[in-house]
Amino acid sequence: MKVILINPMAKSNREPATFPLGLLSIASHLKRCGHEVKILDRTSKATSYKKVIKKFAPDMVGISFLSSKSTKDAIKISNYSHSLGIPVIYGNTLASAVADILLLDGYADYVALGEGEFVFEELLEALENKKKVENIPGLALLKDGKTYYTEPRPFADGSALPVIDWSFVDPVSYARPSYECKKMVFVYSSKGCPARCSFCFNETFHKRMRRARPLEDVLTEICDLVENYGVDGFFFGDELWSVGKKELYEKCRALKELELPFVWGCHLRVGLFEQEDYEYMYECGCRWIFFGVETGSPKILKQINKGTDTDGIIKAHREAHAAGIALLPSFILGFPDEQEEDLRKTVSLIKKIAPYSNPKAFYLSPLIGTQLYSELVEGNLLDEIYSLKQLDAQWNKMGHNFSDVPRKDIKIIYSHIVWWSITNRSPVTMERKRKKIGFSHPANALLAVLKSIPQNGVRRVIPNLLYSATEFLKIIYYISFFKKIKKKYVLHKTESADV
Ligand code: B12
Structure with missing residues (x-):
């Protein structure tokens, strides 16, 4: 299948390019599984995602969601992909913490919880062969309008992870x-x-x-x-x-x-x-x-x-x-x-x-998902995040x-x-x-x-x-x-x- 992995641009454009090790690792793994993969790193160069997605015509768009700084760009990419009927999977630390929001608000069709290499491989395999995705561990998806979390995925053994192929970037x-x-x-x-x-x-x-x-x-x-x-x-x-x-x-x-x-x-x-x-x-x-x-x-x-x-x-x-x-x-x-x-x-x-x-x-910066974040929310010192808009606004208050x-x-x-x-x-x-x-x-x-x-x-x-x-x-x-x-x-x- 054809997959494009995208690093959204940080809001301010002031960030240096982000060494996309996570995306490189997923791309290297999917390549060895026989998929055709492309990486678009908008933190490195502001290439038009519309042109690239349209030309490449992927079966799936993967978005790396590391920090609330890139919320706006991530949303735009999701919306555009969806307008072309392409499913979107989110991953990375922040995506795992806000999977519920990404799914319920319609930005993501799937969220990889934790490491992405094997969950992505299994998802593509299931979609290609019209198999049930609910059995794939480490995934969040929508079921009957509610977030459905599949079984937790055990961490991959280090030796199963790919050697990073830097030629993607x-x-x-x-x-x-x-x-x-x-x-x-x-x-x-x-x-x-x-x-x-x-x-x-x-x-x-x-x-x-x-x-x-x-x-x-x-x-x-x-x-x-x-x-x-x-x-x-x-x-x-x-x-x-x-x-x-x-x-x-x-x-x-x-x-x-x-x-x-x-x-x-x-x-x-x-x-x-x-x-x-x-x-x-x-x-x-x-x-x-x-x-x-x-x-x-x-x-x-x-x-x-x-x-x-x-x-x-x-x-x-x-x-x-x-x-x-x-x-x-x-x-x-x-x-x-x-x-x-x-x-x-x-x-x-x-x-x-x-x-x-x-x-x-x-x-x-109290990162969502951390013990400190929970303590601050419980103590009414911080608002709990319930939407991406609010998450984006919270960055300004970081x-x-x-x-x-x-x-x-x-x-x-x-x-x-x-x-x-x-x-x-x-x-x-x-x-x-x-x-x-x-x-x-x-x-x-x-x-x-x-x-x-x-x-x-x-x-x-x-x-x-x-x-x-x-x-x-x-x-x-x-x-x-x-x-x-x-x-x-x-x-x-x-x-x-x-x-
Ligand atoms: C390298 C690095 C950077 C680089 C590049 C970031 C990047 N693209 O990953 C730079 C220096 C630019 C950077 C910047 C920032 N970083 Co930083 N960074 C790291 C660091 C040291 C290593 C990340 C890494 O490469 N790991 C190795 C790869 C293989 O793992 P991975 O990235 O987690 O990817 C795996 C999964 O997350 C998942 N995955 C990732 N993307 C995707 C996408 C899809 C579609 C799927 C399915 C799965 C998936 O699968 C991957 C493979 O297993 C980590 C600490 C750490 N050791 O993890 C902090 C870390 C990720 N950074 C962090 C933070 C907070 C930031 C900043 C927000 C800091 C700031 N205040 O400015 C900025 C955000 C920049 C931005 N534009 O958004 C936090 C994130 C915490 C959180 N969100 O809960 C971390 C964990 C550090 C920490 N302990 O606090 N960072």
Whole structure:
């Protein structure tokens, strides 16, 4: 059968292209099952979906629904496909969480709950052979005007998943500069995470079950991308790249043994590894690590079930930095019950790890389907989502402040973190500057936007530049004034505390 898989465009057009690993995996699987598949990634290029769907004339349209940012585009694609009589299946994390709405409001004929490869294969097979679809596990559909959920589908064994065939898209058009590399592409070597962080989708979507893919498959993809597309950097999108030392050393060794010119980065948890492990990671090409730190307040760490402590956070940053790895700790601001004292602790922790890292800040976004979302809805602090229109509107309110401090305080703290990140002077950063090695820096980001003009067109790039300029001015405004508030959170002192 003929299938088109579509990544809808984010509302603002400001998002970078989205490395469609999920769609690539489904496409690679359906191709090996003998189907004719096409990927249309509207986050990468604003190609007309109408022209492509009409010309390709698929038997099924698949839409990837990851975030509420792409609601409007997803709806348009659904409506157009339906106007041509083509059935539509939705998938991805957000689709699984709002399957009911997608079906009842008529945007989807089917929703894949969880992983899409095998449910899609079985659905096509059933439709082709006029078999009952109600027996296919992991699917939601309409039956007698009501949502019908088939049996839950067990997670696929990593070895059953396909090796990703990147030829469905142009990998180079997604590549971007990162630490010590100019053409970095996302790959993944596992799914799920055993942790229980209350703000993360993992518990509902992956049931905290971590599944590793066979290392050979991942290495095959890496070789393909380096040898055939000149990719020189990889970011492992795995939620948790390694759960323990055995896995870490096995993977590092295998990456090193490829003897190919690339570096890489990953997500890790603090508290799992020590300096010698980070040193081995560096030796094997690791140049950057994201640690989800979230907050410096022990109270909030406990409340969100993070399972880490501030001493462990500082230790991990000191040790990984000593090994030469650039660190990107991420912080979330605006948690429920977060008070002045908690935020002061976050600021203090950031100052402590600043010499070793490049901190990132985010406003809290309660993702639908998470434990945090349910708690906020139950506490009447957030409206329950009952329509896509409301979901779309909620995006504008993303970054709500659920804390006990005024919104302005949160904005001022956020702006300082962004500023520290931009002006970071950690030894690793300075060394890279000295060697003039590519790394994520505003200048590089600006260059990437300018380079994307031929692909995205001036009409798409100019609003992005204007938006970034406005955001930048806001940051300057928030860090320049508000003396009292700055004093309250000890933001005015920039020197870092002793560790
Ligand atoms: C790579 C990545 C990105 C990339 C690309 C996103 C993409 N297209 O997937 C970038 C950096 C652009 C990105 C951006 C964002 N991301 Co992101 N990202 C990831 C990351 C690290 C890996 C995703 C991945 O590639 N997994 C591997 C593939 C194989 O799995 P998959 O994508 O889940 O796909 C499978 C299923 O979902 C399903 N499926 C997916 N699509 C479809 C379509 C159909 C038709 C079907 C049937 C099935 C199906 O089948 C696939 C194969 O098994 C995840 C964390 C994680 N490890 O999952 C976060 C994650 C997906 N991102 C997340 C978020 C919140 C965002 C942002 C909204 C962040 C923000 N505030 O701006 C934006 C949204 C961008 C947008 N335009 O909408 C959340 C989503 C949570 C949720 N919705 O509940 C995650 C889970 C991180 C987290 N822990 O919070 N992200």
